[in-house]
Amino acid sequence: MAPYEALYGRKCRSPLYWDEVGERKMLGPDLINDMIEIVRQIRLRIKEAQDRQKSYFDARRTELKFNIGDKVFLKISPSKGITRFGIKGKLKPRFIGPYEVLDEVGPVAYRLALPPSLGNVHNVFHVSQLRKYVYDPKHIIHYEEVSLTPDLNYEEKPIAILDQKIQQLRNKSISTVKVLWNHHGQEEATWELEEKMREQYPEMFM
Incomplete structure (x- = not known):
């Protein structure tokens, strides 16, 4: 149930429940019927979307x-x-x-x-x-x-610096280094920012 219903023991007087709490006499049956039909269509389309997404998931599960x-x-x-x-x-x-x-x-x-x-x-x-x-x-x-x-979880640590290069941009130059990580071979070495590597692993540049 909604929090309002849990607190006060009755459903909130909203367009969603006007047909259940006696608001027809105040606002007229035509407006209430229109609101109920709109809410019904919204619920139906949400259900269709949920079923469609469920079918996509079940096909690969x-x-x-x-x-x-x-x-x-x-x-x-x-x-x-x-x-x-x-x-x-x-x-x-x-x-x-x-x-x-x-x-x-x-x-x-x-x-x-x-x-x-x-x-x-x-x-x-x-x-x-x-x-x-x-x-x-x-x-x-x-x-x-x-x-x-x-x-x-596990943590990767660098074991060697294999190469270094400077990437020239329009207004600045960026220095990068090719890092060899433990548990991986040279073909899986990655290019990292030299500034960031010096900050995190200063012992690699001594």
């Missing part, structure tokens, strides 16, 4: 169901303070694993067998954070362990 013993990938995200990887998504590892499903905790949550390096992370995850891994004996996965915080 698949119900995930895992069994005990299945292997799954676990979704992670970078730290919120590092905005560069929110823009350049190719640099951030999206999933780690695979890890074994130990138990089903309710219809949409699962308990995973995490390695000792993630001992400080709660091992129950919502199904939206998991991706199924199809087991193949010939498939050998090589991955580097990422140091994660309890909320499954």
